[in-house]
Amino acid sequence: MKLHLSLVSLSIITALFPLQTFADDAGFEVIEVNGQHQGSYSAVTPEAAKPKTDISGLLNNLPGASVNGNGPLTGIAQYRGLYGDRVNTQVNGMTLSSAGPNAMDTPLSYASLILTERLEMTRGIAPVSAGTNTLGGSVQVIESQASFDEVSGKVAAQYQDNGQRSHIGAKGNFANEQHAVLVYADMLNGNENVTTGGDQTISPTTYDKNMFGGQYRYHLGDNSSNDSISIGYQHLETTDAGTPALPMDIDFIKTDRVKLEGNHDLNDWEVNWHLAYSDARHGMDNFNERMKMPTMNARYNNAESQSYDAAFTFAKNSWLFGFDSQLSEHNSVISDPTKPMFKVDNFNAVIDNTYSAFAQWQQEIGQWQWELGARVKHYQTDADEVYHSMSSSMPAIKVLMDRYNNADRSQQQTGLDLVINGRYSQTEQLSWIVGLARKQDSASYQQRYLWVPMQSTGGLADGRTYVGQMDLDLETAYQIELGSEFQTDSFSLNPRIFFQRIDDYIQGVAATDPAVIMAAQMMGDDNPMQFANVDAQLYGMDVTASYQLNSNWFMDMNASYIKGERRDIDDNLYRISPPKVNIGINYQLNSWAARLETLAVSAQNEVSESQLEQTSAGYALINISVSYDADNWLVKAGVDNLFDTEYEDHLAAYNRVMGGDLTPGQRMPGTGLNTWVTGEYRF
Template sequence: MLRLSSLSIAILSALIFPSAVFADEGEMEVIEVKGRPQENFSIADPSTSIPQIDVSDLLDKLPGAAVNGNGPLTGIAQYRGLFGDRVNTQINGVSLAGAGPNAMDTPLSYASLILTEGLSMTRGIAPVSAGIDTLGGNIEVIESKATFDDTTGEVAAQYQTNGDRGNLGGKVNLGNKDQAVLLYVDKLKGNTDITTGNGDSINPTTYNKTMVGGEYRLNLSDNNINDESIAFGYQFLETTNAGTPALPMDIDFIRDHRFKVEGEHYINSWDLNWHMAYSDAKHGMDNYSLRDKPDTSSARYNNADSNSFDSEISIAKDAWLLGLDARLSQHNSLISDPTNASFYIDNFNDVQDDVYSIFAQWQQDIGQWNWQFGSRIKNYRTDSGTINSSMASSMTAVQALVDDFNNSDRSQVQTGLDLTINGQYQFNDAWTGIIGLARKQDAASYQERYLWIPMQSTGGLADGRTYVGQVDLDLETAYQLELGVDYDQDKWQISPRAFVNRIDNYIQGTPATDPNVIAVAAMMGDDHPMQFSNVDALLYGMDLTANYQLSRRWEIDLLGSYVRGERRDIDDNLYRIAPLKASLGLNFQQGNWIGRLEGVANAAQNKVSETQLEETTAGYALINISAGYDVENWTVRAGINNLFDTEYEDHLAGYNRVSSSDIAFGSRMPGMGLTTWVTGAYRF
């Protein structure tokens, strides 16, 4: 179970017995803010996008965003070159840890397709109110909630030919003026492996996933308005037999129970919002059930589990927004051999990864400017239990690593500070100028800190290298600048952004120098082991969205993103940076009929990390086409992805870790070939 420190108890007390916080009103005119201030959001709508089997598929529809795909259900969010834990990822305001040490159960994999109304991204520098760690931006899944005075429902289904993939989901909301209940179920299944443009099979890419849950909401208002309520939610997720070909193991099972209680209240002109959420997740993975294990390799099974707690309380009045946050998690991971009962490796043992935080944010109109200032203080507390391995008794190098780790100061306490300034200048009705400045900090992940023996349990890096951690890693410190404009007039909307992100103590793998690490890695077949280290980095680039209304029926849209990631301490590039990409769409709508012709192009990526032996990829272009019929109660859509069955390599898809496959072991993972699809939804 999670250990609650005195600080966490204090924060929990604040959540349950909040004290009012007031500030004197200044002389300047202020804008009235109810709840969180309105921010600059980009939202991907799943109902108008290519069918998804995982919500992370929507990331490609957001400017500057991309997805690191390690398997059909294992998409890791990337924003402007930063990915993983650096990107604050939430589902309806909640951020809970997964169980997998290699991020097989990513944050977005816990989102329900039938509930998802949109994938929202704070474009540019995320405000401090968006979450505890937003160095890499903020992404949130917007899911349906139980609503009062509403009795509605929806049944939705989709099918894709490539991989024989389908999903069926349903939700129903039953609400009167006092109470509301939302119930839902999602069932997703991929029956066969997908194929590439050349007809090669990508093995394994099957999956089986079920999600069920519900929410009960009670109206606390006595004047028949919906701004005061309390809600209780529960979700159960089970995933079985799911392939992750870019990782050394596949998913045997993931089982997770999630609980949430939240409330919104209006007290003496203050808006009070709070939530508490808890997750209990268990995860099994192996290297032999879905893939052929070479005779020269040993069978391995990894049992992992996590408990996670997330809480926040915020109060808002006029220009002010103040809040407290706590995020606590505990992780265990044990590797065994099903053919040898005496074999074991403590991958992670009783790892505690906690952070407590307080923030203040102020937003106000001053002349033609709208300014937002924010500050957040964070207290990181991490620790690990002692570890061991059956290999230590027969290998002096392993015993040395065990002793070094157990004798190290594993308990770490660090304090971080985030400062943000975001401004918008209204030139006229059509033009708005954008400026953002920030100083943000983030702590190492528990894998980067406590991975003691060379392994690929790296939070989903998928580079084929083995890594060890470093207990005393410094906080990453980023200095961020964004400049842009928005133009919205008549038939045109265009929004370019340019950004620079200078990061001190950026955490990345560097060649290991410990002879014991090198010796153990060589035994595992890796002659190039890595150690997580603090380096210096620079990321810069731009992204763009644009729309033009050709006529009443026809519209074109453009989405483009470019990011460059460099090491500042040596002449090298950062790992797994999305290449220059653009999509151009032609949209048609007449009456109930809709259609879209879309071209997607990715440039070659030659700026790769030599340190991590990253391979380059060639550019490619794909054509997608779709059409649909949408009326009040039902919708049907159909289409073809990769119309010309193009063979290509996705730079963010990692490397094949499966032997006896159509794809060469260690080579870049190719993309999906031609697939036809159909979706339908009925609303009542």
């Protein structure tokens, strides 16, 4: 229950175990206090983890969280079995749309490695203040902000041997009492394809990504005032990046983002606001990074999006209020470079707007800490007519095109979220946690407006073709969580169990429309899918624990189990993270730290038959690392997958590339032995 936009609020970071014992992959608990509002979050810092090509990789360190990986730069957040748009994902407090209809430029791909201070996740039921759509939880990337009266900076670099991957980044803060300037830049390169434990090449997994930006902040009022206003800018450019689990690879992504924000204290009210704009352009194809078989048609997709994000929050004592909106327009056109007359409107002027308001109250009553919140949100969607150059020669496509163009494509829906979170402090060491919620979420624009069978599904990566449904109902989830926190000077244990029943859950079902089936068969798919409302439920448990053996040694554990299933038929939900446990043994002596960890992942046999999902086998990996952290510099080195184990990553989907070491349609294998080194200098 915090004001994410506040730059003048007090942040108090505490851990389940002493701060000086943080090592490599250990996540930690954050207690944030903003005005009179506080909440508990799980978090991990880039410095505390092994090297990542994309900030989404840090999610694997947090309880209940995972990553649907469609490529080295294309990680989609998953929390307790829900993923994609259901997980509220913000970078620097902004919710801005991606350009790619297949989520190649995921929200987390816009986070700067050098600028990120931590990746933060609301554990359990997210409060209404966390964001508009939090049915699947809330993930925040907390980035450095321009700070007054400070001159500081950092230069960081990393290198990974498997794939010849490198990162160089730098940031600097230059300020006096009135003006503050923050500048930063990242350069990321993957020069070779990565290899598996079985010495197979995963192709294509190369990439080239650059990002730079800055922020200027002006101090309003006198020195005792916390008022300020700022403007920030970011430019991102990615080229020649592989996404082997998708039908195309990234040719380019060019995105410019601007954010204007303010923080004010007005008559004991803490007021925060921002206005943000994003202009994203994206090109993708099936022939530059991968082999195109002679029987395949060349395809190029030009996509673009413009989006706006606005938020206004104000807090006083136990109350927090807010208004926000997200407005976006999406366009996507598919062409064939060898056939100039070929053109398909994948999405044409799709409008996806949301307006919402919330109120949240928090109060201590005896030994209880209560949080109650409500959010009302209004969804507006629309789209222009579409065109397919082959409609004149393919009757099925002509039927689908005319049906779509003649339909009333404008949709409006209103949703309501209600949340109650409670914490009972039985003793100084033991607390009990309870949460209840009713949450709603709207369909993605792909689920509504994908009019002809295609794989532009927001990153499902199941190899199936889909069509949308304009009048999909809101998903409605009823959530409950129970848990406890036990902590002594040397031991901590934090288990949570959860259950949610989701009415009108949106997923693909077998298409029955003859025109859809005929159009899909023309493109080589005999089993197309259509997005529809079904009934589902998810339940499971995640737990963290730590034990301080002595002043130098401690152990930590992070484990989770998730079960997702349909309620209307006997089937499981698609792409659910398998049960897993990560156990680490850590050693710390002065500036030296070392970690030995075991990641054990169970087989996933409870898969979606409706989506022809394949099972995956269990595996165990050993990772080691050592670091030296001086006053102003840090060096760390390690080896992941020490024994070069061959394994399948269930959330990495399936290989879509022909002509390589991997068979098309087989489960994507994981990365083999990977040695790495990182370093940073701080001033």
